[in-house]
Amino acid sequence: MIGKLYIPALVFAASLQAQTALYNTGNLRIHEGGQMGFHTDLINDGSFDENLGLVGFYSNGSRTVDGIFPPSFFDVEFYTENGTLLNTTANVANTANFITGDVLTPRSQPTITLNFTDNGDASGASDISKVDGYASITNQQNFIFPVGDSEQLRPLVLNSEGINTLAKAAYFYEDPNSPSTFTAFDTNSKPSRLGDISTTEFWRLEGSVPSTVQLSWNERSNIRALSDDVSEIVVVGFNKLTRQWESLGGPASVGDLMQGVAVSASFVPDNYEALTFGAFAEPRDYLDLENYFVSPNGDGINDFLDIPELALSPNNHMQIYNREGLKVFEQSNYTNEFNGFSNQNNFVVGRDKGLPSGVYFYIVSLDDLGLEFQGFLYLAND
Structure with missing residues (x-):
């Protein structure tokens, strides 16, 4: 269906490569409620930027x-x-809905991105539809970059201390010692307190605002090669100045050797060329609490996440993540508020029905005692 369009100079033509394309040299506009489907390629040499x-x-x-x-x-x-190839940046003002096929951008040209402007967001990203290359944001503070490679979605969750004029991210299923588009990031160049660095994958993140990131691992990440203790896994970055990997801090990672989540402390992305997983050379002091069962069905039993030890530290901080590494709940001074619903704007699917049943990870800091805990919870939200 084609809505109201204003097209003073729009022609169909063959490109120099003899491909049929819609060739815009004028002023193409889709008004509110209008729809336009491209069943051919798009060559935009005119104005196509006032769409609703x-x-x-x-x-x-x-x-x-x-x-x-x-x-x-x-x-x-x-x-x-087979995907939508961007040879020029495309901007998204509201929602990009990923259904089937990747959005492909050339990793050798990071200036070409799928760019999410002020209120732009991604919906439906999955292993079969995501950004295979660079995604970027303008004038946004927090964002889940729907990036990956041809096989898997490998999102990077960015939480910044201020608005990013521009930030961009891409995922590389490559050994950082021999990347396809960068000078090598030597995984043996690191301080003694760090153990092994992943040679399986890395992310590229650009941005000038101090931020934290959340990265998740899966079976393909081969975390077992780094450590058999997931609490020792940490986000590491390759420092541009020192040319070595360093820990980016953060709480203990949570999960198991097959799936888990790592969260960094605050850092400036532009100071680092690549991010991936590493392991500490010596154990850190992190404690495990029990694994919990939450079934918010109103029967008065396990209706919310109740951790009795938090009574010892009224000043605490609770974070809960799903198995894909997305933060679904966060609360300072937690007193049993989690009942199966997300309080994060980055998780909107089925918000009114609560989070889907399954395994979640929690990280809680007891600030009064200077302790941090981690563990699992199983949510039965049926």
């Missing part, structure tokens, strides 16, 4: 977005079996 409707890219093969000027979409969806 929906743009979709559809193909049993692939689609390409090219041109002199970056198109700016309000809502956009991707349903392309």
